[in-house]
Each structure stands twice: as structure tokens, then as C-alpha cells.
Amino acid sequence: MAEVATQTAHQDGHHDHEEPSFWSKYVFSTDHKIIGFQYLFTGLAMAIIGGFFSYVFRMQLAFPGSSVPFYGVVSPAAYNMLITNHGTIMIFWVAMPVLIAALGNFLIPLMIGCDDMVFPKLNRLSYQIFLLSTIVLIASFFVPQGGFGGAWTSYTPLSAKAEYNGTPFGAPLWLLAVTLEIVAFLIGGINFITTTMNARAKGMKLYDIPMVVWMIVIASILFMASVGPLVAGAVMLFFDQVLGTSFFDPAAGGDPVLWQHLFWFFGHPEVYVVLLPAMGVVAEIMCTFARKKLFGYKMILYSSVGLGILSFFVWAHHQFISGVDPRAAYLFTTTTLLISIPVAIMLFAFIATLWGGSIKFNTPMLFAMAFLGEFLIGGVTGIWLGSSGVDVYLHDTYFVLAHFHYTFVPIAVIAVFAAIYYWFPKMFGRMMNDTWGKIHFWGTIIPFNGIFLPLFVLGASGQHRRIYNFQNFPDLASENFQDLRIFATGSLIVLILFQIPFFVNFIVSLKRGEKASRNPWKSNTLEWVAPSPPPHGNFGDELPVVYRGPYEYSVEDREEDYWPQNQPPQAAARS
Amino acid sequence: MLEKLVPRGSTYAADIDLLFDVITYLVGFWFILVFGFFLYCLFRFRRKAGVKAQYITGETHKQKMAIEVPHYLILGCDVVILIMTFFVWHKVKIDMPTPDEEVRIVAQQWAWSFYHAGQDGILGTEDDIATVNELHIKAGTQYKFHLEATDVMHSFSVPIFRLKQDAIPGRIIYGHFNALDTVIGEWDIQCAEMCGYMHGGMGARLFVETPEQHAEWIAANTPDHLKTASIAATTTQESKEDAKNG
Structure with missing residues (x-):
């Protein structure tokens, strides 16, 4: 298969000689790197929209009823639409495209030492469908009666009937967009798995595959195995919305709870679909900047597989109080608490990797370490919620909201920044400014905790989610609570302002950053063998050959503290 | 904590x-x-x-x-x-303890209806007291609730009880609570499941009352022709006393 891929690239290579136009080079490209950038930039653009939405509804919560600068007065319908699409965008249009699609596309062929994906045209199709889904989603905000506001979980029968949700056009378009997005990732996932299994460089055994590639592959398998029921559910829901069927309408014999099962059977593995690539990113960065071999490579790998399998048996912990037989909670509490074991093994192994290291705290490493610290908070707060007895109280409160933001923000924001700062030199051939990176780092991490720590307190005080104005509830209307809400909103604004240095740094570095060498971080994996930025076909005429695992840092009796995967053993004898 | x-x-x-x-x-x-x-x-x-x-x-x-x-x-x-x-x-x-009282709770977009058993203590009889967005209960009494929804999913959440239960259209879900007499007073009930446009305003008030307060409330909300003799007598007596004290 590697040969097939090579041939494809060579054929494409011939086209290159004909001076490709802007369109064929950047828009209709089959080059995995360009497709990765398309996903990256679409994801970042959507992150700006999702972030703006959060600014608007946090302002409404802090100062209910007042006019929000750059938006205006937030009506209840607008509030519902904003929170719904904030969640939808951040999960399906930021975390997924950036962590899986952008990094998967950019990194997999480079890190396993081949010249492109095995199905480059499918890859292009994947992005095109994704782009279409993005357009459909954005269009859904502007249709008459506004965008869908039934929460990102889209529970039926609210989402199934326009008479209930009030958005006859917004709801079906939202659903269509999500379904198209899923199709795009199914196609992408096939590519990632097939490429990794078949197109690895000569000599690269399964245990020589860098952790981030493994994680993206496992995530793709999880995604593909879990998403089927959701797609079936989405089609049924679409029929309910548009054709008037009654799959989820109890009045006509349907079952409204069925949707929750289909959704969460996908929805919970989805958490791990985005978590695993983020952990992979952190593993790569951590090993490079601690100059350490990854502690227990196989242990981490098997834990993540175990985590993936277990994640199929926990979905109903989202439904403890949703009217399913209460006895089911015994089973799902057990599986949910068991999942703490593989996650803890992975986190412990990561922290153990730091032991005996020589840690350099530059921007990517700071973000990677912040991921570990913040995700730890997100992970442990899940224990309260996994226990059905406490969940009776905490379910659907801000405690849940703070908990999953402590998992998703480290995943979709912190790890993504780590990845961008780390691979920027390879992506664009220039270095980002480290000082501005550090300013951006502290300006992101401190306000992030400022937003969500108060929300744990509010949640434990019985404040529920998805409520546009807490003044409607006398027990929640106290001044102390309002101060916490204002503090959280203020922190969010600080966090948003501190993203400006990032975007300026990004854009300025593209043009004027210091030129990057092939391997500026002295890292072992194969992407650093290619030129920065790698040309179409990545490695030139000769693909690299692999002699060892990806994390041979600080090997005893070697002068250099790194040992690239492709360096022949003879070279070691010479040095 | x-x-x-x-x-x-x-x-x-x-x-x-x-x-x-x-x-x-x-x-x-x-x-x-x-x-x-x-x-x-x-x-x-x-x-x-x-x-x-x-x-x-x-x-x-x-x-x-x-x-x-x-x-x-x-x-x-x-x-x-x-x-x-x-x-x-x-x-x-x-567990479902033997109830002393029952109450029917119906959620709809965007209000709560409560059906109290009334003075005969039996739900579904003529003297039931129906209220909107007000639940009146007697402290120290074991309640069984019947939770229904007429349109979409809602969730009956009472933070001081630590209780939450989704209401599902087409089903009746049973649950129970027994209020302590340390929380006599007025408290929040929230809808905890996204239920559309006015979800954020779908609150109700819970009135935890002493047996005397509760009896008074029942009496005040029961039409005269449904009052049983004994209760009617007590209330007249009480109101006389009130008049005297006042």
C-alpha cells in the first residue's frame, strides 16, 4: 500500500510541474497538509464564532436584560440558540476538525513516513462535505424564526416538532449540518486508519508508531463504531421534523427517551474521541521538552484501548434521572467509576514521564503541562457525577457544566494551542514568538480557571443549566451568586482579549517569524526529518526508514540526547 | 458541605x-x-x-x-x-415508602400544575386542589408524587430536597419525598431539562408548611360545599379564635 501511495503522489507530483493555480493548490488540493490546514483554519474560524456566542450569553447571565455590546438585547429564544450552537460548534466544529481532522491529516503521513493519505481524493471529499456542513450550520442561524435552541443534545420531542421548539427551519438545518459533519469525519476516519495500518515507513513496527498517531487512530475507530446509532437517530429525527413521522412522539406511539440512548451511545465515546488525540499531542510535546522516553508506552496504549471499549458501556450515566429504569443506574455507575482506572493509568504514566526529565518550559510545553493539570480537575470532578446518588442532585447543574468544561477546554483549547505552537515550525517553516506565546499562555490559563471555578460553587448551590436569567428564581437571585456570575463573565472577557496576542503572533510569524530548521526542537519523530514546511510528497524522492521507537531521548552512552527514528544504527556508532 | x-x-x-x-x-x-x-x-x-x-x-x-x-x-x-x-x-x-399523601405534578411548556389531594387526602377526588406554579406540602409527611409531562421533556428539580426527576410525555413517573420541618418556608422548584423558549422562566415555588399552616391552606382553598363537617367546624373555630386574637 505504501507503494500505491507513492505512485499516487508521483502522479500528483507531475501535475505540480505545471505550476498549479491557487485553486488547485489550496482549494481543491489532495495534499494531506493542505487539507489539514483547511480543517485547521475552518476550525479556528468556528472557534471565534463559538467564543463570541459564549461572550454574549455570559454577558446576559452577568447583566440580565441589558444590551450586550456588539450584539444587543438577548431574548430567551436568542439565549437558547446561542448556548445550543456554542456547544454544537465547540464540539463538532472545533474539537473534531482541529484535533482529529487537522492534526490527523497533517501529522499522520508525516509521522509514519509516507507521502500522503492512501485515499487522497476521499480526503478532499471529506473536507468538502465538512465545509458544506459548516455553511448549512451557519445558514441555520439566519433562517426565519432563528436557529435551533433545543440544546446541543437536542432531546426529543422538543427537537422533533416545530410547535414545541419554535424553529421550523433552524432545527432541521441544525440536524442536517451535524449529520453532514459526521459523514465528513467517517470518511476522514477511514483514511486515518487505513493509512496508518498500510502506509508506514519501512521498519516502523506497530510499537514504533508515535503516540499521537495511535491516539488519532483509536479515536477514529471509536468514532466510527459509536456514530452509527446517532446517524440512524438523526435520520429518524429528521423524518419527524420534516415528514411528520412519530419516531419520538409518544402521542403517536413513539418513544422520546430512545433519542437519548442513541445520542449518548455516541455522545460519551465522543468525549474520548477528542480526549485521546489531545493526550497524544501532549505525549509528543512532553517527551520532546522533558527529553524523556514516554513512561510505559504499551501501558498507555492498552489503557487507551481499554478506555475506548469501556466508553461504550457508560452512556446511561447521562440518563440517571431521565426515567429509564432506576435499577440501570447500578450498572452504569459501576462502569462509569471503573473508567477512572484507565484514565488514571494514562495520567499517572504521563506524570511519571516527567520524573528524571530535563524540562524546558517554552510555550508548547507550558500548554501541554497545563493540559495535564486542568484535565486532572476535569477528570476527578467526574467522580461526583458518575455516582448516581450524588447525580440526583448535581445533574444538569452548573457543576456538570464546570466539570465538562474542565475536560473540553483542556482538550479543545489548551491541547490545540500546544499543538499549534509545537508544530507551527513544521507547518509553515517559521517559528512563533515564544515571549508572546507565554503571555498568551498565562492570559488563557488564569482566566480559564476564573471562569469555571465559581461555576462549581454555583452548581453545587443548585443553579441549573440553560436558564437565560437566574433572577427568575428567587433562591438563585442573591447578590453573592450574581457576583460569582459577574466574576466568571469578567474572566471570560479577559480570556478572549488574551487571544488577540495569539492571532497576531500567528499571522506575523507566518510572514516574519524566524526561519525554522528541519528539526528545531531536536525531536525524534519522522515529521522532523522532512523539510520545514514539507513539500508536496513530504520527504522528497526517498522515504525515511525507521530503526527504533519514537521516544529514544537521553539514551545512555550517547552524546546527543535524542535519537531520530530514521537515524541508522551505524550513525550512532560514529557519534 | x-x-x-x-x-x-x-x-x-x-x-x-x-x-x-x-x-x-x-x-x-x-x-x-x-x-x-x-x-x-x-x-x-x-x-x-x-x-x-x-x-x-x-x-x-x-x-x-x-x-x-x-x-x-x-x-x-x-x-x-x-x-x-x-x-x-x-x-x-x-425504595417507595408507604405514602401519607400523594400529589400529582404536571409539567408543560412553561408552567407546573400541581394537584394536591385536598382535605380527604385522596388524589383524584372532587376536592383536589389544583394550583399553578405553587406546591404546598406538609412537613414531616411522606409524599408520593406522580410526575407527568404533556408536551416535551421537563425535569422536576427541588434543590433543597436534593431531588430531581425528568418528566416524560406519555409516562407517569413516581417518586417520593418527605420534607423536614427545618425548612418551613418558601423554596425554588426549577425545570432542569431544556424545554424550549421559556425554559429559563419555568420555575415554581415550594411551600413547606407546618400541619396547622397546611390545614389552613387546604381549608382556604376548598369550596364550602365540599368541606366535611369536622374540618368546617375546626376552621370556623380557628377563624373565631383568630378574630378574638386579632
Whole structure:
């Protein structure tokens, strides 16, 4: 298969000689790197929209009823639409495209030492469908009666009937967009798995595959195995919305709870679909900047597989109080608490990797370490919620909201920044400014905790989610609570302002950053063998050959503290 | 810890709070240990000139045990949490104590209707008292509730009871609560499941009353022709006394 891929690239290579136009080079490209950038930039653009939405509804919560600068007065319908699409965008249009699609596309062929994906045209199709889904989603905000506001979980029968949700056009378009997005990732996932299994460089055994590639592959398998029921559910829901069927309408014999099962059977593995690539990113960065071999490579790998399998048996912990037989909670509490074991093994192994290291705290490493610290908070707060007895109280409160933001923000924001700062030199051939990176780092991490720590307190005080104005509830209307809400909103604004240095740094570095060498971080994996930025076909005429695992840092009796995967053993004898 | 934020208002609230506390102590212990070790590593192994990193694979038996042993301990903590959870869950959601009173709760977009049993204490009779967004209950009385929804999913959430239950159209879901007399007064009921446009305004008030207050409220809301003699007599007497005192 590697040969097939090579041939494809060579054929494409011939086209290159004909001076490709802007369109064929950047828009209709089959080059995995360009497709990765398309996903990256679409994801970042959507992150700006999702972030703006959060600014608007946090302002409404802090100062209910007042006019929000750059938006205006937030009506209840607008509030519902904003929170719904904030969640939808951040999960399906930021975390997924950036962590899986952008990094998967950019990194997999480079890190396993081949010249492109095995199905480059499918890859292009994947992005095109994704782009279409993005357009459909954005269009859904502007249709008459506004965008869908039934929460990102889209529970039926609210989402199934326009008479209930009030958005006859917004709801079906939202659903269509999500379904198209899923199709795009199914196609992408096939590519990632097939490429990794078949197109690895000569000599690269399964245990020589860098952790981030493994994680993206496992995530793709999880995604593909879990998403089927959701797609079936989405089609049924679409029929309910548009054709008037009654799959989820109890009045006509349907079952409204069925949707929750289909959704969460996908929805919970989805958490791990985005978590695993983020952990992979952190593993790569951590090993490079601690100059350490990854502690227990196989242990981490098997834990993540175990985590993936277990994640199929926990979905109903989202439904403890949703009217399913209460006895089911015994089973799902057990599986949910068991999942703490593989996650803890992975986190412990990561922290153990730091032991005996020589840690350099530059921007990517700071973000990677912040991921570990913040995700730890997100992970442990899940224990309260996994226990059905406490969940009776905490379910659907801000405690849940703070908990999953402590998992998703480290995943979709912190790890993504780590990845961008780390691979920027390879992506664009220039270095980002480290000082501005550090300013951006502290300006992101401190306000992030400022937003969500108060929300744990509010949640434990019985404040529920998805409520546009807490003044409607006398027990929640106290001044102390309002101060916490204002503090959280203020922190969010600080966090948003501190993203400006990032975007300026990004854009300025593209043009004027210091030129990057092939391997500026002295890292072992194969992407650093290619030129920065790698040309179409990545490695030139000769693909690299692999002699060892990806994390041979600080090997005893070697002068250099790194040992690239492709360096022949003879070279070691010479040095 | 929760009781400092929201008073305990039901017989099972203390069990849920205790479980919350146990989890807080167990998780807190591990969190501080792991987070502290993490920070210690970051500090101790920061890059210093001339110090090379060590080569540790994490694949030897001893190194693997360093990861494995804490996990048996964590598993032990999980088991403790699980067993406690099972007891609490059984008490709150599975067990159904013999009710003294029943109340029917109907959720719809965007209001709560409550059907109180009235003076005969039997639900579904002529003297039931129907209210909108006001639930009146007697402290120290075991209630069984019938929860229904007419249109979409809602969720009946009473923070002081530590109680939450989704309402599902087409089904009747039963549950129970018994209010403590330490929370006599007025409290929030919230809808905790996204239910459309006015979800954010779908609140109701819970009135936890002493038996005397509750009897008065029932009397005040029962039409005269439905009042049974004894109750009518007591109320007249009470109102006479009130008049005297006033």
C-alpha cells in the first residue's frame, strides 16, 4: 500500500510541474497538509464564532436584560440558540476538525513516513462535505424564526416538532449540518486508519508508531463504531421534523427517551474521541521538552484501548434521572467509576514521564503541562457525577457544566494551542514568538480557571443549566451568586482579549517569524526529518526508514540526547 | 458541605450530602497527592545546565508496579463510593415508602400544575386542589408524587430536597419525598431539562408548611360545599379564635 501511495503522489507530483493555480493548490488540493490546514483554519474560524456566542450569553447571565455590546438585547429564544450552537460548534466544529481532522491529516503521513493519505481524493471529499456542513450550520442561524435552541443534545420531542421548539427551519438545518459533519469525519476516519495500518515507513513496527498517531487512530475507530446509532437517530429525527413521522412522539406511539440512548451511545465515546488525540499531542510535546522516553508506552496504549471499549458501556450515566429504569443506574455507575482506572493509568504514566526529565518550559510545553493539570480537575470532578446518588442532585447543574468544561477546554483549547505552537515550525517553516506565546499562555490559563471555578460553587448551590436569567428564581437571585456570575463573565472577557496576542503572533510569524530548521526542537519523530514546511510528497524522492521507537531521548552512552527514528544504527556508532 | 450552600430539606438529603462529602474527601486526597507530585516533578526536573535527563522506559516490573499499585488503592476507593452510592440511590429512587399523601405534578411548556389531594387526602377526588406554579406540602409527611409531562421533556428539580426527576410525555413517573420541618418556608422548584423558549422562566415555588399552616391552606382553598363537617367546624373555630386574637 505504501507503494500505491507513492505512485499516487508521483502522479500528483507531475501535475505540480505545471505550476498549479491557487485553486488547485489550496482549494481543491489532495495534499494531506493542505487539507489539514483547511480543517485547521475552518476550525479556528468556528472557534471565534463559538467564543463570541459564549461572550454574549455570559454577558446576559452577568447583566440580565441589558444590551450586550456588539450584539444587543438577548431574548430567551436568542439565549437558547446561542448556548445550543456554542456547544454544537465547540464540539463538532472545533474539537473534531482541529484535533482529529487537522492534526490527523497533517501529522499522520508525516509521522509514519509516507507521502500522503492512501485515499487522497476521499480526503478532499471529506473536507468538502465538512465545509458544506459548516455553511448549512451557519445558514441555520439566519433562517426565519432563528436557529435551533433545543440544546446541543437536542432531546426529543422538543427537537422533533416545530410547535414545541419554535424553529421550523433552524432545527432541521441544525440536524442536517451535524449529520453532514459526521459523514465528513467517517470518511476522514477511514483514511486515518487505513493509512496508518498500510502506509508506514519501512521498519516502523506497530510499537514504533508515535503516540499521537495511535491516539488519532483509536479515536477514529471509536468514532466510527459509536456514530452509527446517532446517524440512524438523526435520520429518524429528521423524518419527524420534516415528514411528520412519530419516531419520538409518544402521542403517536413513539418513544422520546430512545433519542437519548442513541445520542449518548455516541455522545460519551465522543468525549474520548477528542480526549485521546489531545493526550497524544501532549505525549509528543512532553517527551520532546522533558527529553524523556514516554513512561510505559504499551501501558498507555492498552489503557487507551481499554478506555475506548469501556466508553461504550457508560452512556446511561447521562440518563440517571431521565426515567429509564432506576435499577440501570447500578450498572452504569459501576462502569462509569471503573473508567477512572484507565484514565488514571494514562495520567499517572504521563506524570511519571516527567520524573528524571530535563524540562524546558517554552510555550508548547507550558500548554501541554497545563493540559495535564486542568484535565486532572476535569477528570476527578467526574467522580461526583458518575455516582448516581450524588447525580440526583448535581445533574444538569452548573457543576456538570464546570466539570465538562474542565475536560473540553483542556482538550479543545489548551491541547490545540500546544499543538499549534509545537508544530507551527513544521507547518509553515517559521517559528512563533515564544515571549508572546507565554503571555498568551498565562492570559488563557488564569482566566480559564476564573471562569469555571465559581461555576462549581454555583452548581453545587443548585443553579441549573440553560436558564437565560437566574433572577427568575428567587433562591438563585442573591447578590453573592450574581457576583460569582459577574466574576466568571469578567474572566471570560479577559480570556478572549488574551487571544488577540495569539492571532497576531500567528499571522506575523507566518510572514516574519524566524526561519525554522528541519528539526528545531531536536525531536525524534519522522515529521522532523522532512523539510520545514514539507513539500508536496513530504520527504522528497526517498522515504525515511525507521530503526527504533519514537521516544529514544537521553539514551545512555550517547552524546546527543535524542535519537531520530530514521537515524541508522551505524550513525550512532560514529557519534 | 452542600448544606452550607443549600439547606437540607428532605429525609434523604443528608444521605446525599454524606455521599457528596465522602467523595470529596477521597477524591480530594488523591487529587492533592497527584497534583502535588505533578508540580513537584515540574519544579524538581526543570532544565539545569549540565544535567541530562534519565532514560526510564516504564517497562520494567518495578516501574509498572509504581503505576499499578496506586490503582488498586483507587479501585478500593471506587468500591467504597459504589457501595455508598447503591445505598443512597436505593433510598432515593428505588425504595417507595408507604405514602401519607400523594400529589400529582404536571409539567408543560412553561408552567407546573400541581394537584394536591385536598382535605380527604385522596388524589383524584372532587376536592383536589389544583394550583399553578405553587406546591404546598406538609412537613414531616411522606409524599408520593406522580410526575407527568404533556408536551416535551421537563425535569422536576427541588434543590433543597436534593431531588430531581425528568418528566416524560406519555409516562407517569413516581417518586417520593418527605420534607423536614427545618425548612418551613418558601423554596425554588426549577425545570432542569431544556424545554424550549421559556425554559429559563419555568420555575415554581415550594411551600413547606407546618400541619396547622397546611390545614389552613387546604381549608382556604376548598369550596364550602365540599368541606366535611369536622374540618368546617375546626376552621370556623380557628377563624373565631383568630378574630378574638386579632
